[in-house]
Amino acid sequence: MGGSFSSRPPPPSPLLSAPWRRINWSDNHSTLQYVKAYQPETEDQVIRILLHGLVGSGKSSFINSVESVLRNRMCIPALVGNATQDCFTREVNPNAKISKDDRFYKPTPSANDKVHVLVFVIDANKWSLMNEKALEALDDIRDEAKLLDIPQVAILTKIDEVCPEIQKDIKNVYKSKELKEKMEKVSGAVGVPMNCIFPVKNYSKELDLDSDTDALILSALKPILDFGNDHLNKRYA
Template sequence: MKENKLGRQKGALEYINNYKPQTEGQQLRILLRGPVGAGTSSFINSVQSVLKGRMCTLALADTTTHGCFTKQYTTYKIQKDNSETFYPFVFNDIMGLDHQRGVLVDDVKLAFTGHVKEGYVFNPESKLSEGNKFYNKSPTVNDKVHVLVCVVPADTLFSMSDETVQKIRDIRLEASRLGIPQVAIFTKIDRACPEIRRDIRNVYRSKVLLKRMRKFSAAVGIPMNCIFPVRNYSSEISLKEDADTLILSALSHIIGFGDDFLKKKYGC
């Protein structure tokens, strides 16, 4: 059983390390969004940590949920070890989907089509206008989003407001209209289920987690086979094999979906 797990982990890591879009210079843009406190920044840090084999902090993360920590549109690149090159995929982490002070759905739509420039500070009161210096009038394929990832805190799923769920669905519908593939990442799974807290290997046997995944799938329309449970690194000082496996599995699927979209939409 352990050999099978190690084999899957090695296979996912090899796929990620060897991934290269078929067009030279093309990069795969992954947009992360979710409710305030979902762990979007922590997921970026966890991915970098697993790929580098040590704890890393690329995106600043907040341990509280009092308002949104990420407010600026920022692109995160991960450098390959012992190399001056970067992985050909990048992450964008946007302001949380708080129903009162979160990012506007209209701004997320602009990000999809590459109209939001690096460094734009999201304003929950008004959307980015064409006259703003952070409005990109001539976006390239590299500026556009190629896969949308909804990061969902499994432990507080049932307390998520109807307005936040509707925001998630509205954004998903716009992504669907543009043909952008969408997946969901379930974070904080150990807080949602005592079985997983005891042993993360119980993740696919947990009825508690399965119930929450099904509820979310029914509410927003993301299929069950596009929802991936992970345990982000936040308090640990060393990597753990079982957590690595979940993160690598999720990332390899995200890259695969995004690459399919690039080839189909742009021939890249």
């Protein structure tokens, strides 16, 4: 008896053959030293970074993660909320702008009172679930920042929940086809170019630091400082 059979082709790989963006996974030291040593060119000046995002997007966790990397140990200086709790970080409300009668209103703000870089913190796993009202709020804040010529950056959090391959090995972050598609959608919807969008994995369950997780956090932190510094120097030009 003769017979034949057909085999199904293997499913397409969720990973690209090569990363579309490269970062140095083996040398966190130089970037860490750069960040730690950074000082604005003007004495007594500080860079103010405004984090904006929905409740549970990972703002507080990002602050904690950055602090942990800088101190080389786990830190929890900012309390972390979630979608069912009050948020422990506060953000501006574009629909309720500060009035001249408010005690925090400053008619002639100094450079230290102003925002120098705006960072959108977006949950990569829930991006598609953002409603129209949330997107409109992002647009309103983007427009205000644009009028003030404030540079804008986006941080994509919880990337390990997007792609199992990233969960297996965080170094697959720039090989993941799904994450790249999400970043492209975020870029189109929020208006932040791809080279200003940085995927990160915040520390949330871990007890110890991980050098690859640190590398992603540092690769986001350095350009945030650079963009803020550029904006600050424009003010003094």
